[in-house]
Amino acid sequence: MSNVNAQEVTFGAKAGLNMASFSGDETGGVKAKTSFHVGAVAEIAISDVFSVQPELLFSAQGAKEDGGDGEFKSNYINLPIMAKYYVAEGLSVEAGPQVGLLISAEDEDGDDFKDEMSGIDFGLNLGVGYKMESGLNFAARYNLGLSNIWDYDGIGDFSQQNAVFQISVGYFFN
Incomplete structure (x- = not known):
């Protein structure tokens, strides 16, 4: 299947x-x-x-207002830990948990919302990847947010989660 040896560790960027x-x-x-x-x-x-x-990522997230100019920007340092199963040479299915640390949050006017958000975000990632022998790799992943991103008094039962689809290219240094 894959040409990796047991306990081999490779590092890269994406x-x-x-x-x-x-x-x-x-x-x-x-x-x-x-x-x-x-x-x-x-x-x-x-x-x-x-x-x-395991990965350590800066991720610019947020959402836009449908039909308007409103935009919400939230930046995270995310740590996903992906389990990868190679179903064919170079082709993997991936799943794993993710924890994110909120580093900033603002609207389109630059108004700061970080204090109204939870500082920690938990999610579950599901995806596929393809790694070439050269070290070049490609992936598609969906991050399903599991925790409420809002954390302020008076929120009541209101709950929203991050929902992020990612397409990436990377390189493993051999």
Whole structure:
């Protein structure tokens, strides 16, 4: 299947496109915001077909107002830990948890909303990837937010989560 050896560790970098939005309560007027992610990755081969891939990413997220000029920008440092199963040479299916640390949040006017948001975000990632022998790799992933991103008095039962689709290209240094 894959030509990796057990316990082999490779390091790399990745960058790509985010299509970020919110899911949950009162999201009918919300649409995806185009942004980006960039960071470092490591792949730890457990066997010829299974590996673990921790990542450290800067991810620009948020959402746009449907039919308007409103935009909400939230930036995170995300740490996904992906389990990768190689179903064919170079082709993997991936799943794993993610924890995110909120570093900034503002609207289109530059008004700061960081104090009204939860500083920690939990999510579940699902995706596919393809790694070439040269180290060049490609991935598509969906981050399903599991925790409420809002954290302020008077919020009541209101709950929204991050919802981010990512397409990335990366390179593993051999």
